[in-house]
Every structure is written in structure tokens, then in C-alpha cells.
Amino acid sequence: MVKDILVVKDLQVWFPVRQGFIESLVSKEQRYVKAVDGVSFNIKEKEIFCLVGESGCGKTTTGKGILRLVEPTGGSVKYYGKGKEILLKDMISDALAKGKITKAQAEKMTAEGGIDVRALHKSKMKKLRQKMQIIFQDPYESLNPKQSVYDIVAEPLVVNGIGATEAEREKRVVKALEDAGLRPPKDFMWRYPHEVSGGQRQRVGIAGSLVLEPEFLVADEPVSMLDVSIRSEILKLMLDLRDNKGLAFLFITHDLGVAYVFSDRIGIMYLGKIVELGPTEEVVKHPAHPYTKALISVVPTPDPEMRRNQIILKGERPDPSNMPPGCRFHPRCPFVMDICRKEAPATVFVSEGHWVSCHLEKGQAK
Amino acid sequence: MALLEIQGLRTYFKTQEGTLQAVDGIDFNLDKGQALGLAGESGCGKTTAALSIMKLLPANGYIAGGKINFMGQDMARVTGDKLRAIRWRDISIIFQGAMNALNPVKRVGEQIIEPIILHEKVDEEVALKRVKELFEMVGINPSRIREYPHEFSGGMRQRVMIAMALACKPRLVIADEPTTALDVMIQAQIIALLKSLQKDLDLAMIVISHDLSVLAETCDVLAIMYAGKIVERAPAGEVFYDPHHPYTRGLIAAFPNIHGEKKMPASIAGNPPNLINPTKGCRFYDRCFMKQDICKTKEPPLVEIKPGHWAACNFVPPMKG
Numbered sequence: 236m237v238k239d240i241l242v243v244k245d246l247q248v249w250f251p252v253r254q255g256f257i258e259s260l261v262s263k264e265q266r267y268v269k270a271v272d273g274v275s276f277n278i279k280e281k282e283i284f285c286l287v288g289e290s291g292c293g294k295t296t297t298g299k300g301i302l303r304l305v306e307p308t309g310g311s312v313k314y315y316g317k318g319k320e321i322l323l324k325d326m327i328s329d330a331l332a333k334g335k336i337t338k339a340q341a342e343k344m345t346a347e348g349g350i351d352v353r354a355l356h357k358s359k360m361k362k363l364r365q366k367m368q369i370i371f372q373d374p375y376e377s378l379n380p381k382q383s384v385y386d387i388v389a390e391p392l393v394v395n396g397i398g399a400t401e402a403e404r405e406k407r408v409v410k411a412l413e414d415a416g417l418r419p420p421k422d423f424m425w426r427y428p429h430e431v432s433g434g435q436r437q438r439v440g441i442a443g444s445l446v447l448e449p450e451f452l453v454a455d456e457p458v459s460m461l462d463v464s465i466r467s468e469i470l471k472l473m474l475d476l477r478d479n480k481g482l483a484f485l486f487i488t489h490d491l492g493v494a495y496v497f498s499d500r501i502g503i504m505y506l507g508k509i510v511e512l513g514p515t516e517e518v519v520k521h522p523a524h525p526y527t528k529a530l531i532s533v534v535p536t537p538d539p540e541m542r543r544n545q546i547i548l549k550g551e552r553p554d555p556s557n558m559p560p561g562c563r564f565h566p567r568c569p570f571v572m573d574i575c576r577k578e579a580p581a582t583v584f585v586s587e588g589h590w591v592s593c594h595l596e597k598g599q600a601k
Numbered sequence: 602m603a604l605l606e607i608q609g610l611r612t613y614f615k616t617q618e619g620t621l622q623a624v625d626g627i628d629f630n631l632d633k634g635q636a637l638g639l640a641g642e643s644g645c646g647k648t649t650a651a652l653s654i655m656k657l658l659p660a661n662g663y664i665a666g667g668k669i670n671f672m673g674q675d676m677a678r679v680t681g682d683k684l685r686a687i688r689w690r691d692i693s694i695i696f697q698g699a700m701n702a703l704n705p706v707k708r709v710g711e712q713i714i715e716p717i718i719l720h721e722k723v724d725e726e727v728a729l730k731r732v733k734e735l736f737e738m739v740g741i742n743p744s745r746i747r748e749y750p751h752e753f754s755g756g757m758r759q760r761v762m763i764a765m766a767l768a769c770k771p772r773l774v775i776a777d778e779p780t781t782a783l784d785v786m787i788q789a790q791i792i793a794l795l796k797s798l799q800k801d802l803d804l805a806m807i808v809i810s811h812d813l814s815v816l817a818e819t820c821d822v823l824a825i826m827y828a829g830k831i832v833e834r835a836p837a838g839e840v841f842y843d844p845h846h847p848y849t850r851g852l853i854a855a856f857p858n859i860h861g862e863k864k865m866p867a868s869i870a871g872n873p874p875n876l877i878n879p880t881k882g883c884r885f886y887d888r889c890f891m892k893q894d895i896c897k898t899k900e901p902p903l904v905e906i907k908p909g910h911w912a913a914c915n916f917v918p919p920m921k922g
């Protein structure tokens with residue numbers, strides 16, 4: 236059986252809304268931006284899992300919450316990658332020595348194996364983050380224009396104190412550039428970000444993550460800013476990394492078309508929740524949620540015929556600090572019923588590994 | 602007579618490394634009420650072509666040849682006040698990146714009222730009424746005119762930009778990457794809006810995008826640019842159903858097809874050529890899957906291959922007769 240590398244359960248990231256003075260007199264209740272509001276999914280080893288949804292639905296915050304680049308306010312994140320082992324041994328012997336846990340507890344922790352990411356001390360988290368990396372959307376903004384490609388890619392090594400000598404570091408940088416498809420590396424190493432093309436810049440960003448030899452990557456819209464004509468080059472690179480290095484991905488995109496061609500499983504996200512989840516082909520060919528259907532219909536295509544059948548939802552970016560009652564999607568749903576305005580839908584099975592949260596679907600509850 | 606006629610337009614930039622031939626001999630006409638799409642990868646010269654028409658080139662850019670005729674006037678001769686009047690009243694542009702184009706410390710309403718008062722010589726009350734109409738037209742609640750740009754989402758800001766471009770009832774609107782950086786749902790909304798405005802107001806429009814999907818629906822005619830040249834020009838449907846240039850075919854094949862089988866779309870490997878001293882032959886040579894030796898030396902001219910459908914490839918035969 237394929238093992239999980241990551242299990243996210245009821246993840247919650249709420250940001251407190253800063254209230255004005257008057258407002259704070261009127262209402263004592265602290266309000267929150269519920270960016271991520273109970274998200275659960277797992278990612279298997281060597282799997283590409285896609286989170287898809289409109290901007291503002293909480294995709295980036297989910298990715299950052301997992302890596303604790305923002306602190307989750309609830310739920311759990313467990314990591315089972317190989318990189319955890321050293322960390323786990325460390326921590327257990329540490330805790331044992333300090334008498335914080337009993338021997339029995341230590342044994343149980345080792346047996347269960349997963350690292351509770353949210354419980355990690357900051358210093359340990361830094362260590363774990365070498366194995367869990369993030370690639371950002373914008374290759375133009377995320378690279379320092381004053382640093383050479385070499386310095387950009389070597390920086391994570393320096394920051395983490397990896398590589399005893401410059402020669403050792405250089406070897407790893409060369410390897411990372413090669414793995415990111417910047418070949419031969421010596422042609423790129425001494426250039427600056429503005430001296431390479433957009434696609435190459437994204438590869439530099441990827442090389443910067445690969446240099447620490449991660450096991451799990453969060454790729455946050457890595458192709459959204461690139462020309463359509465070069466996107467699949469970058470997607471293929473990520474497939475390669477999965478096939479040849481065994482990396483697992485949480486891939487974030489607003490474009491279901493990209494998710495379709497590239498991922499193993501998809502989670503459709505709306506206003507802080509996953510509303511449909513399942514194997515990619517299953518979700519795309521047999522979508523159960525009206526939101527998923529709308530997202531399928533607006534996938535960009537140059538085919539004028541296809542464009543006529545679009546379901547264009549009105550409005551945008553519903554406000555996560557002011558959730559609608561009942562089903563969160565009901566104000567924009569073309570099939571809204573009375574019950575949708577009052578009750579949140581249960582999560583029901585559609586088929587093997589495929590589930591949905593919608594009142595229209597009458598399957599067995601999860 | 603066409604509203605806009607562009608003949609052999611060449612726009613170059615002076616750079617430290619030499620002269621960069623950003624736009625190198627492009628032709629097209631645009632009639633009243635017609636929409637033309639300019640497509641092609643980043644750096645192929647789309648924005649430069651638009652800025653040439655508007656006479657808004659940066660200091661190191663200049664028009665090295667060709668003609669731009671707008672409503673019967675040779676744009677090369679239009680200067681000063683007359684040019685300023687044309688820029689708002691007759692031609693307006695929606696720039697790439699709506700955030701940078703709006704003044705962040707000014708209410709959006711004011712930013713539209715000012716040019717209306719200036720160009721239409723009307724009083725504030727009339728201008729305000731006009732702004733409210735414009736907001737309705739582009740789908741923003743008119744009560745929002747007193748808000749600041751940061752209070753708008755990306756899609757709403759783009760609607761503000763569209764309202765602004767329409768403020769003085771121009772004949773020609775140029776939209777440069779109007780949906781880039783917006784998510785697909787908002788993109789679909791903005792495209793639908795542009796299309797309905799174009800129809801309702803009988804606007805002439807040039808829509809610029811690296812993304813053919815943005816143009817497929819809004820435009821009557823598409824011009825595909827590569828490295829400063831137009832390599833194919835045809836009615837929008839033709840471009841999709843009967844593309845001739847290998848580059849156009851590559852652009853279409855690059856789209857994931859969600860209705861087809863699950864497979865990775867093709868990509869166009871390699872990079873566009875350097876536009877400083879570009880090679881003599883076909884500029885697409887390096888990346889072309891059909892290339893032959895002749896393409897290294899012979900630059901293919903843009904020829905009509907069937908009525909209204911033009912392509913520039915050594916292996917696409919011209920129409921007979």
C-alpha cells in the first residue's frame with residue numbers, strides 16, 4: 236500500500252480582524268477572517284495533489300499553514316516523510332533525557348512515526364522545512380535581482396549551515412541547477428535574474444528549493460505568471476522530479492485545466508473549505524459539485540465553440556470574515572435550494588475516494 | 602477607409618548592446634467597431650506596437666519606419682494638444698497591471714472625473730453623473746466611487762480601468778493583457794464584459810494577450826506575433842480551426858484540454874531570438890518543428906493563403922491566382 240507523506244486534518248487558519256474603536260464598543264465579539272476553516276486531506280508518497288479554487292479561497296494560506304509560515308489556529312498536520320526520522324529520534328531522545336516523556340510514550344511516538352508538525356519547536360521546524368519546501372508563484376518578485384543565480388540557489392545552504400566548504404556547496408548548487416533543467420549549469424550560474432527568461436527564472440526558484448533535497452514541495456501557482464506556451468515545460472519538470480526523485484507535491488492553482496493534465500488527485504476549495512475531492516479524472520469527468528462544474532467550464536481554451544458553454548459565476552472573492560449561513564456557496568450557486576440557505580451540507584461519498592459537500596448529492600455520509 | 606491603418610511599422614529601442622528591433626514591419630487595418638487580437642509570447646513586441654500607436658514610447662524607443670494612420674490622420678504629424686486630445690477622446694488604453702495604473706491615494710471616482718472634466722469641458726455634476734453611468738456599465742456598484750483602489754479586488758480594479766478607458770467615449774480602445782494575473786473565473790467575467798461593451802458601444806478594439814484563449818471570444822481577427830513580426834493573421838475562428846504557421850499551431854497545442862483525455866499539452870521549447878541583430882532567415886527557425894535549411898537564409902514574407910488568411914512560413918504556399 237502506498238503510504239501517506241502528509242496528513243492534514245481539520246486545518247484551521249483564522250486571522251483576527253482588527254476592529255475600529257467604535258466597533259469594539261458595539262460588539263465584544265472578536266471577528267475572524269476564516270481563511271482556512273477545517274480542511275482535511277492526505278498526500279501520498281510520490282503523489283501530486285492539487286488544490287484548486289478562485290483567488291482568496293485560502294489555497295496559499297493552507298500551503299503556508301502546513302509549513303507553519305503562518306501559524307494554524309486549529310487542526311493537525313502530520314508528516315511521515317523520511318526526513319522526519321532523524322528529527323524524530325532527536326526529539327524523542329531529547330524529551331526522554333529531559334524527563335518530559337516516559338519510555339513508553341517514546342516508544343509509542345516512534346511506532347506511530349508521524350511528526351506532529353504543529354507541536355514542533357521553532358528550531359526543529361526550521362530543520363523540517365529543509366525537507367518540506369515551498370515554491371512561489373511569481374518568479375519576478377521572489378528572486379533578489381541583485382543576487383546571481385549561484386548566490387540565490389546557494390543561499391538556503393548558507394542559511395541552514397549545510398556544506399562545510401565552498402566546493403561542497405558549489406557541487407550541490409550545480410546539481411540543483413541541473414535537476415531544475417538549467418543545463419549546463421555553468422551557463423546560468425553567474426547570470427542575474429533579469430538576464431534569464433521567465434521560464435528560466437521559475438527554474439531558478441525551483442533549483443533554490445531542490446538544493447536542500449526536499450521530499451515534499453508546496454508549489455504555489457508556479458506557472459500562473461508564465462506564458463501559456465512554456466507552462467508545460469515547467470509542469471514536466473515537476474513530473475520528472477516526482478518520477479526520478481520521488482518528490483510529493485501540494486500543487487496550488489486557480490486553473491483546473493492545469494490541475495487536470497498534471498495531478499493525481501484534486502481538492503476543490505471554496506471559501507476556506509474543500510467542497511469536492513477525488514482522483515483527478517474522476518473529479519473532472521464526473522464532477523458532483525456545481526462549483527466544480529463552473530470551474531471546468533471556464534478553463535481557458537482558444538476554441539471559440541467551447542467558450543460558449545461557460546458557466547460564469549457572478550461576483551467574486553466572497554468575504555471570509557463574513558461567511559454566509561448554510562452552504563457557503565449558496566449565494567452564487569445556480570442550483571440553490573431552500574435547505575442550502577439554512578444548513579451546511581454533509582460530506583458524502585460519490586465513488587471510491589471521491590466525496591463532495593453538496594445538498595444535491597444524496598450519497599452515504601463520510 | 603479603415604479607422605486605423607498600420608503599414609510596415611517598425612519600432613526600435615536604443616540599448617547599450619545595440620538597436621533592438623522590437624517591432625519590425627507589421628501591417629494591419631482596423632475598421633470601426635472591429636476587434637483585433639494581438640497574440641504572442643512575452644517580448645514579441647505587442648506592447649511596443651500599442652505604445653507606438655498611442656505615441657507613448659519610452660525615451661529610447663523610436664519609430665524607425667512605416668505608417669500609422671488614424672481616422673485619416675498621419676499620427677507621425679500629430680503633436681502637442683492635438684495628440685493629447687486624441688489620446689483620451691479617440692484612443693484610450695487599458696494598461697497591463699491595473700494596480701500600477703491607478704493612483705493609490707486618490708478615490709477612484711476622482712480619477713475618472715478629472716479627465717472627463719478636462720477633455721469634455723463639462724462641469725463636475727455632469728462628470729459625476731457620467732462616472733456613475735460608467736460604473737453601472739462595467740458592473741461596479743456606483744456607491745463605490747468614493748473608495749480607494751486598494752479597497753477593490755483585482756477583478757474590480759480592472760473594471761475601474763475599463764470604466765476609465767471608456768470615460769470620454771473613445772472610438773478605439775487598446776486593452777493590453779486585460780486579464781493577466783486574474784484567476785480564470787474573473788478572467789471569464791472580464792472577457793464577457795469587454796465583449797458586450799464592444800458590441801453595445803460599437804467600439805473598435807485591439808486586445809493584446811500572450812494567451813490566445815483571451816482573444817478567441819472577444820476578437821474578430823487575430824494577428825499572431827513572433828519576434829517583432831506578424832506570422833499569421835486571420836479571422837479568429839480560422840486561427841483555431843485552420844492554423845497554418847507552426848508557431849500558431851504550437852500556441853494552440855499548449856492549452857490543456859479539459860474535455861479531452863488527460864495528457865500534458867505540448868510546449869514550444871526554446872526561447873525567442875535576440876532582437877538585436879536578429880538572424881537573416883526565419884525568426885522562428887530555432888524552435889520550429891518544420892524547419893529546413895532554406896529557413897536559415899530566407900525570411901518568409903506574410904502572404905495571403907486564402908481570402909483574409911495570411912501567414913509567413915516558407916512551407917505555406919500562397920493562394921493561387
Ligand SMILES: Nc1ncnc2c1ncn2[C@@H]1O[C@H](COP(=O)(O)OP(=O)(O)O)[C@@H](O)[C@H]1O
Binds near residue numbers: 250268270292294297
Ligand atoms: N495575513 C493575513 N491576514 C489577514 N487575512 C489574510 C492574511 N493572509 C490571507 N488573508 C486572507 O485570507 C483569505 C485567503 O487568502 P489566500 O490563502 O491567499 O487565498 P488564495 O491563495 O486561495 O488566493 C483571503 O481573504 C485573504 O485576504
Ligand SMILES: Nc1ncnc2c1ncn2[C@@H]1O[C@H](COP(=O)(O)OP(=O)(O)O)[C@@H](O)[C@H]1O
Binds near residue numbers: 615645
Ligand atoms: N524601453 C525599452 N528599452 C529596451 N528594450 C525594450 C524596451 N521596452 C521593451 N523592450 C524590448 O522590446 C521587446 C518587445 O517588448 P514588448 O513590446 O514589451 O513585448 P510584449 O508586450 O509582447 O511582451 C522585448 O525584447 C523587450 O525587452
Ligand SMILES: [Mg+2]
Binds near residue numbers: 291294295296455
Ligand atoms: Mg494564493
Ligand SMILES: [Mg+2]
Binds near residue numbers: 647648697777
Ligand atoms: Mg506587453
